[in-house]
Amino acid sequence: MTKVFDVIVVGARCAGSPTAILLARKGYRVLIVDRATFPSDTVSTHILHPAGVSALSRWGLLDRLTATGCPPIHTYTFDFGSFTIAGSPGTEEAPLAYCPRRTILDKLLVDAAAESGAEVREGFTVEEILIEDDRAIGIKGHAKQGGSIIERGDIVVGADGLRSVVAETVQPEQYDEKPPLLAGYYTYWSGLPMDGRFEQYIRENRGFAAAPTHEDLTLVIAGWPYAEFAQNKKDIEGNYLKTIEMAPAFADRLRAAKREARFAGMAVPNYFRKPYGPGWALVGDAGYNKDFITAQGIMDAFHDAELGATALHKAFSGMLTFDTAMSEYQHTRDARVKAMYEFTCQLATLKPPPPEMQELFGAVHGNQKAMDDFARMSAGTISPAEFFASDNVNAIMAATQDKQASG
Ligand SMILES: Cc1cc2nc3c(=O)[nH]c(=O)nc-3n(C[C@H](O)[C@H](O)[C@H](O)COP(=O)(O)OP(=O)(O)OC[C@H]3O[C@@H](n4cnc5c(N)ncnc54)[C@H](O)[C@@H]3O)c2cc1C
Missing domain, CATH: 3.50.50.60 (FAD/NAD(P)-binding domain)
Structure with a gap:
């Protein structure tokens, strides 16, 4: 039976x-x-934001993950070319992310x-x-x-x-x-220290990100708009490296590193x-x-x-x-x-943000509370609805004006 x-x-x-x-x-x-x-x-990179880490903790499984030697991530950085936002993605109770x-x-x-x-x-x-x-x-x-x-x-x-x-x-x-918006490909590198940071680089029509994972390896993923998916598939490595060249300081770090795996990726x-x-x-x-x-x-x-x-x-x-x-x-x-x-879905188009959003990101830069909130928002610790609420946006813009007036 x-x-x-x-x-x-x-x-x-x-x-x-x-x-x-x-x-x-x-x-x-x-x-x-x-x-x-x-x-x-499986075909997936594996950033686990602090709220996901909290779930493992609630289930009594976080110690098992940390026992595997997975390096913790305390800071997220967002390099827009002309400035970088750097903040902590979690909360006091759950400050860390991992990339297992x-x-x-x-x-x-x-x-x-x-x-x-x-x-x-x-x-x-x-x-x-x-x-x-x-x-x-x-x-x-x-x-x-x-x-x-x-x-x-x-x-x-x-x-x-x-x-x-x-x-x-x-x-x-x-x-x-919504249809697929982005094609992304990743691989793993040795000799690319990250010092507890998940680094994200945002450029026009391109983006890439790097995070430390098990065995002293660093995961680096690069992406381009889905419209280029078929064309760029013919030379994934070349397009990946060209994307990274858009941030010369990171490209120098990558040149000193060694690729340890094949490329994997897709669009969803x-x-x-x-x-x-x-x-x-x-x-x-x-x-x-x-x-x-x-x-x-x-x-x-x-x-x-x-x-x-x-x-x-x-x-x-x-x-x-x-x-x-x-x-x-x-x-x-x-x-x-x-x-x-x-x-x-907006971010995945890799289109430049509208001018008012660019102005906001500029105002976030250098305001540590706002940078932490931005990192938390991107980690899903707080909702974009909360971060982009007019009260919060007005407070960030006012703090910048005060700083300019007093400086
Ligand atoms: C390129 C890429 C990068 C990503 N990066 C991240 C990231 O950094 N952080 C993040 O949080 N998420 C990331 N994601 C998303 C993440 O991979 C998924 O959201 C997550 O894996 C979903 O988990 P799941 O258990 O729903 O599905 P899956 O992980 O896809 O697991 C489904 C399982 O079902 C099994 N299965 C399917 N059909 C059958 C069947 N007929 N019989 C038996 N078994 C079956 C499969 O074998 C598989 O093991 C990424 C995704 C992609 C594609």
Whole structure:
């Protein structure tokens, strides 16, 4: 007889494993599957902003990450060519960001899912989501060497990323869509010390960023508008290096460094999806995706896991109906990220900011509180809606005028 799970989670990385951890810890019978085996990499850089680090801490997993020797990041810098904004991205309670290799972070999460009591099946590909009377009732898939297996569950959670088989099957409503805006490529360098800084360089039609990661390596990603995707794909290394030459001091540092890996990268679409329906739910990129220029994805996946698992618990325990609990999840998710989504999509065009925004950034430069707030906003610690609120903008502009008047 097939075993029945409360929840079957498809995908075991940043969204899936935390969802499984949180539900299994509440005593639910959870099966989590992934066609990948762990440790393994995926196409993604891996800045984890302080709010994502806080989530690891809430789950009791931060010590495991720091024990891997991942260097902490205390400062974000934004070099606009004529000036640089430098601020701290976190809060007093959670001041640090990290840039953990996905081979390490994802493995740590999958292991924690197993420890929490979830049944983990690695190397298991889901071929089909089973639907009965318009309701998801389970999965059909196979292990690497095996034949087809059917597993049934009350809820099938799609944590299966951009090309989600769950979303493809249930065809959720999709909204606020925007096409791919940016193409980005990254690799790893040795001999490129970063001194605890995540450095970002913004130039017209180009941008790049660098952050320290495991094994004394530095991750450097460079990007250009999606309109140049096909053309520039013919010479990724040449276009990457040309982009970095736009910041000569950094280019000098890179010349003294050694490339240690192949280039990887891609362009992604931007969308929201309704994250629930009869017998199914979506978390992480499967439910909401945005360009990687603001590096929100892992942190957002963590938030989704918490919100989604809480909503499912409310539904299972009869505290709320499934629809009410999951609609709360959708609205909380969307309200939290909407302003950042717009900011991210605007930034990903790599177009120069409008003149009033350039004036604001100029006024932020040199005002430490405003620079910290700017770094916090870009890290998602505070919302762009809060940072760009007229009261805050007026206060930043007034401080500059006062400084000019007194200087
Ligand atoms: C170039 C690039 C750079 C990025 N940089 C950053 C960054 O610096 N910081 C940041 O926070 N985010 C970044 N992101 C975004 C981040 O990678 C994602 O938001 C994050 O990985 C989402 O996690 P997830 O668990 O939803 O999906 P994924 O990480 O995509 O995991 C989905 C899992 O589902 C599994 N799966 C899929 N289909 C099936 C199936 N049919 N059967 C079984 N298993 C299946 C896959 O094997 C995979 O392991 C970047 C993305 C890109 C493309």
